Amino acid sequence: MATLVTTKEENPTKVIETQITTKQDKHLKVEILNKTYVKPQKPLGRKECQLVTFDLPYIAFYYNQKLMIYKGGVDEFNDIVEKLKDGLSVILEEFHQLAGKLDKDDDGVFKVVYDDDTNGVEMVSAVAEDTEIGDLMGEEGTIKLKDLVPYNGVLNLEGLQRPLLSIQITKLKDGLVMGCAFNHAILDGTSTWHFMSSWAQICTGSKSISVQPFLDRTQARNTRVKLDLTPPAQTNGHSNGDSTPSPPPLREKIFRFSESEIEKIKAKINANPPEGSTKPFSTFQSLSTHIWHAVTRARELKPEDYTVFTVFADCRKRVDPPMPDSYFGNLIQAIFTVTAAGLLVASPPEFAAGMIQKAIDMHDAKAIEARNTEWESNPIIFQYKDAGVNCVAVGSSPRFKVYDVDFGFGKPESVRSGANNRFDGMVYLYQGKSGGKSIDIEISLEAKAMENLEKDKEFLMIQD
Template sequence: MATQVTTKEKHLKVEIINKTYVKPQKPLGRKEYQLVTFDLPYIAFYYNQKLIIYKGGVEEFEETVEKLIDGLKVVLVEFHQLAGKLDKDDDGVFKVVYDDDMDGVEVFSAVAVDTASADLMDEEGTIKLKELVPYNGVLNMEGLHRPLLSIQITKLKDGLVLGCAFNHAILDGTSTWHFMSSWAQTCSGSKSISAVPFLDRTQARNTRVKLDLTPPAQTNGHSNGDTNGDANATQPPAPAPLREKIFKFSESAIDKVKEKVNANPPEGSTKPFSTFQSLSTHIWHAVTRARNLKPEDYTVFTVFADCRKRVDPPMPDRYFGNLIQAIFTVTAAGLLQANRPEFAASMIQKAIDMHDAKAIEARNKEWESNPIIFQYKDAGVNCVAVGSSPRFKVYDVDFGFGKPESVRSGANNRFDGMVYLYQGKSGGKSIDVEISLDASAMENLEKDKEFVIQE
């Protein structure tokens, strides 16, 4: 039965026309993978949502959906964890389990008859986008009885939207885009993928941690809307209204930011600040100004750093799972703003450089001795928290009907100060900065000529 969802404010009508489940194209038997210390802190985050907007693929929409499903069957042979479920062993240790009898990946096809790709490109926030991606407001813990990946393919007037909801307890951004690029490869005619995922998480950490958590009640109703009914018990109180906006930094703008931050290198410094460190400093300063903080107020900069090359022994880039840790830097707002940008950049650079195998091991041991389940917004007071990475080649995800027009994050896991960095569509060093802020702070940020660099 078709389900129609309407967002009155934006007049977006999405009709779900079909739902199916997709399994690997051949039997694999039963496979189990223990979740490790790098995975478990994210069990109380929400599903991680990504949206990719295309202009192609609409002429023969049914054939396009079939092609995407056929490619999905192929790629799931290697990425079969995404077709499984969360479970616990007899000792209460979380694991991801795949079995041929499981449903597999959930796939919706839908139509937004009155919407063109340009309508979505102009959308700054996520009100309209929420209807284009599954599992809004669904916690990762619900992977005990939900698919670990849900996909919605929505036909537009002149293209389509691919909306994916990934269970963040089993993979990070690197693994997400490894899967997406591999799926695109199979849909473009490749018989095999270029990088087979490395699936043994215990090679990165083999400590068994029991989490005494009560699983959430299974939600009812269509899974593509905000959860309701019994699921409300799993939801935290609604946060204050946020505004979301994408700030596009061209290659020349990035060069200007980097030049400014590197103009006065700290005494004794021999290592220039990277593009990431320079842009992070630029954002941290601007958001702190926009918030009108008192000089004595603390502000925290948080980055979710990829630890694949930092652990001992190093793990391959194709390691499938979470291999990230949050790195924190804190200072007083007055001190941040009274100093030149290299002050903040030095703190960020030092925190990242010091997060080596020894620091990672110490963090893991500390967490294992007292496991703390983070909420998605626990990134620090007055924080700027950076996720995703402009290194992910998101605009190369071509399923055979053209490169993306836009890549966005969904509404889940957003809070005041959350920043997502994406490769810019124009290529080169261009970067899209997707920021969520308190509405008044966002208004100030938009007017900040120092932040919004004029070309």
């Protein structure tokens, strides 16, 4: 029986004031102007979709948050909000599951239910009159960003009572911020950006979207899994006797690698392929090795300490039969690679790259089936931070064309993850703003390790 933590409903009319420690010691003040709900523009009746084994492990993660910063649009703010709502009502005819809510059937199996009486997607408009784009662009962590994106600290399980998607549009002095919170039990990164790009298509005048979502999750897995999830006992503010010390505070930072730097990393790791190797290491495998080595050095682990590398792999083309790229839902699984820290840092980079490549290659339809069957026999609901000891866990993907999401007021200046689902060693990879093969790396680490990483010339590719 899994124990889950719930949060209280937020006040929709709140004014948020967050102390920001900067050179100017500013306050970030966000005022919520309006909250409405957007539904498909046409009646769709009642539609149900069973959540499957690929979805359910994320029920105890938090809502997945994405944040995009745009220049301009201030004078047209009200018109832009209405245009976004209109486009959303059109696109939700295709992506109606995001307008639904979580529910359970009589057997306790989770499902998504949409009917014409459902509230729909939550849309919030807000203003941060004292904040400029520049104030946010230089922000490495998520403190300033936190009140620009909804549902901080809200579990996916709360989709039983909350919308499955909440969007906040905030007017700045010189731009706009779009903060989105997606229920991670409903969709993964591939589906998230499919939805976002489709919504943008409609808002820029397209009569239809280029790729329809594939909505039947049971084509990928049709096993019915009952989950008995129980919220924690109420403590009325008193200690529950848990003496576990709080984890050290985390720091977050973005490291931006140009196309030429990515190519150098890849070339270096492919310069000495392991004996018997039949294919080169990919950009992802090469960059992952670069990050894993650097974070392990930064943590100053003992040689005998284990370190885990985790990647959330897209299984759409790995399952049998393969699913289309447009499959809407979660179709990812975590793949783990473990070794001793001393062996990792003492070995040439192709050693780690070979382990990562082998783990990814071995995760075929047979391995996925075995993982699903094992989990279904004993469902374990992991928390977002259960990725492994001394872990480096990579999420998102530079393949997602996040800087092409243009709703008619320009492409984003920056794309970020929110504060949810971050732990020591969590890494998000994004397409770089400069385009090409450039990649932005968001890393969360304990403060001392981050300090070491910031000085690591090998990681930063600084020549002496």
